[in-house]
Amino acid sequence: MTTVRKTVAFTTTIPQEVIWAAGAVPVDLNNLFITGNSADYIHRAEALGIPRATCSWIKGIMGVVDAIRPDTVIAVTEGDCSNNHALMSQFRYHYPDMKILGFSYPQDKDPQMLQLQLSKLMNHLQVTQLEVDRVKQKLDGLRHKLFTVDHLQTEHVGMSGKALQQLLVSSTDFNQNLETYEADVDRWITLLSTAPIDAGTVRLGISGVPSILSDLSDLIETRFPARIVYYEVESDFAMMEPSPTLVSQYLHFRYPYELFARIAVMNQQIKERGIVAMIHYIQSFCHRQIEASLIQKLLDVPVLVLEGDAPGPVDMRTQIRIEQFMERITGATL
Ligand code: SF4
Numbered sequence: 437m438t439t440v441r442k443t444v445a446f447t448t449t450i451p452q453e454v455i456w457a458a459g460a461v462p463v464d465l466n467n468l469f470i471t472g473n474s475a476d477y478i479h480r481a482e483a484l485g486i487p488r489a490t491c492s493w494i495k496g497i498m499g500v501v502d503a504i505r506p507d508t509v510i511a512v513t514e515g516d517c518s519n520n521h522a523l524m525s526q527f528r529y530h531y532p533d534m535k536i537l538g539f540s541y542p543q544d545k546d547p548q549m550l551q552l553q554l555s556k557l558m559n560h561l562q563v564t565q566l567e568v569d570r571v572k573q574k575l576d577g578l579r580h581k582l583f584t585v586d587h588l589q590t591e592h593v594g595m596s597g598k599a600l601q602q603l604l605v606s607s608t609d610f611n612q613n614l615e616t617y618e619a620d621v622d623r624w625i626t627l628l629s630t631a632p633i634d635a636g637t638v639r640l641g642i643s644g645v646p647s648i649l650s651d652l653s654d655l656i657e658t659r660f661p662a663r664i665v666y667y668e669v670e671s672d673f674a675m676m677e678p679s680p681t682l683v684s685q686y687l688h689f690r691y692p693y694e695l696f697a698r699i700a701v702m703n704q705q706i707k708e709r710g711i712v713a714m715i716h717y718i719q720s721f722c723h724r725q726i727e728a729s730l731i732q733k734l735l736d737v738p739v740l741v742l743e744g745d746a747p748g749p750v751d752m753r754t755q756i757r758i759e760q761f762m763e764r765i766t767g768a769t770l
Contacts, residue, residue: 444561445506447497447523448516449608449673450539451554451686457571458561462609463506469496470648474747477503484530491721492648492746494519498526501534508535510557515541515692518723535560541692547683554682572682575610578618582607583676585624590639590665590709594631595624597642597653597664604670605646634663638766639710641666643702643731644717645724648744652717655750660762665709668702695727699734706737713738713765715758720745738765 444455445463455462469477474492477499482488484502486495494517501509509527511520527536537560542549558568585603589595603624610617640662642653646669653664672691679685690698705711716732716739718725725743732739740761742754750758 442508443504443506444508444510445501445504446510446512446539447520448512449689449691450510450512451557451568451682452609453568453571453575453682454554454557454561454563456575456614457563457567460507460561461612463504463612464606464609465497465500465509466493466646467606467609467611468500468504469493470646470747472500478746484526486526489721491517491519491719493645493719494523496747498523501527501531505531505534508537508560510537510539512692513538513540514543541686541689543693545687545693547687550686551683554686568682572685574614576678578610578614578621579607579674579676580678581618581621581625582674585621585628586671586674586676588625588628588631591634592628592631593634593637593663594628597657597667599624600664601642601646601653601667601670604667604674607674638662638712639665640765641668641702641706641709641711641714642717643668643698643714643735643739644728645669645719645722647717647742648719648747649717649742649750649754650747651749652715652742655755656715656758656762659759660766662762662766666705666711668698668705672698672701695730696734699731702731703734703736706735711737713740713761715739715761716741718743 442460443463444460445465447465452462474496478492478495480502481495481498484498486498511524513520524536527534540553589600638661642664656662656664669691675685675689677688679688714735714737716728718728718741720743728741732741
């Protein structure tokens with residue numbers, strides 16, 4: 437007899453170690469939205485009353501919850517998206533039997549406050565610190581392998597930017613299957629270890645919330661002699677730097693906290709990876725758009741800011757802006 441495991445879904449990266457320790461399945465709603473029938477999820481959300489002029493990621497999260505009806509949804513109420521408060525009300529109204537929990541990343545980065553949030557989550561899922569620490573140890577090994585792929589991809593050709601982006605972003609729930617995810621990571625390590633060294637293509641990075649534009653990386657890599665070797669937010673989600681405890685791991689997670697730490701890391705990565713330009717992605721109707729002007733001012737390389745709204749390919753106007761930017765970058769460096 438097969439046991440049906442409980443699904444614990446979430447609106448952004450949260451300590452999934454606790455969910456695995458409880459024997460439940462972590463589900464990053466964003467990943468299901470962008471890899472599934474995105475148009476249907478948006479349509480469902482609008483039919484349930486989410487206004488049209490709302491960020492598509494929020495509509496997608498609502499639509500996926502409506503479609504899959506997880507046992508529990510964890511909404512990050514501090515450190516992520518202000519829309520999540522309103523989303524929680526929608527969940528409570530439409531799905532009264534679903535468990536809806538909040539999770540906060542304390543903005544002052546107080547370790548005790550974060551431990552309190554973790555303890556609340558552990559109590560809810562009925563797991564002990566010891567059980568969670570055992571899972572952390574196991575996931576640390578996988579995160580280290582991911583670090584290897586991430587760095588091999590910069591130095592070797594053989595893995596597209598899009599493939600790297602998908603591998604990193606899906607680490608927020610490891611595609612709900614640790615074994616198949618790890619096998620995929622192992623395959624990339626083997627492939628990249630023997631792949632030719634990059635002989636000097638123009639290297640770019642992408643920052644900002646994960647792009648909703650399906651072909652952004654492919655478009656750049658196929659039309660220009662360039663490679664995307666760094667995904668800022670996705671590599672932050674993947675938590676590839678070792679941390680001794682779960683609290684320190686989630687305090688090193690930069691996305692929920694202030695911008696300047698992210699900028700410092702971006703400039704360090706730009707230097708280490710030999711990146712000559714960055715593309716900063718912003719989402720329509722997102723409060724994080726306010727950060728874009730600072731990113732443009734404070735990064736050490738030229739930055740092109742691109743905005744997307746609905747899931748789908750890059751539109752013609754954006755393509756022209758990318759072409760103009762890339763001609764300037766490649767012309768200056770080739
Ligand atoms: S893109 Fe912005 S508005 Fe949309 S879910 Fe993310 S943080 Fe919220």
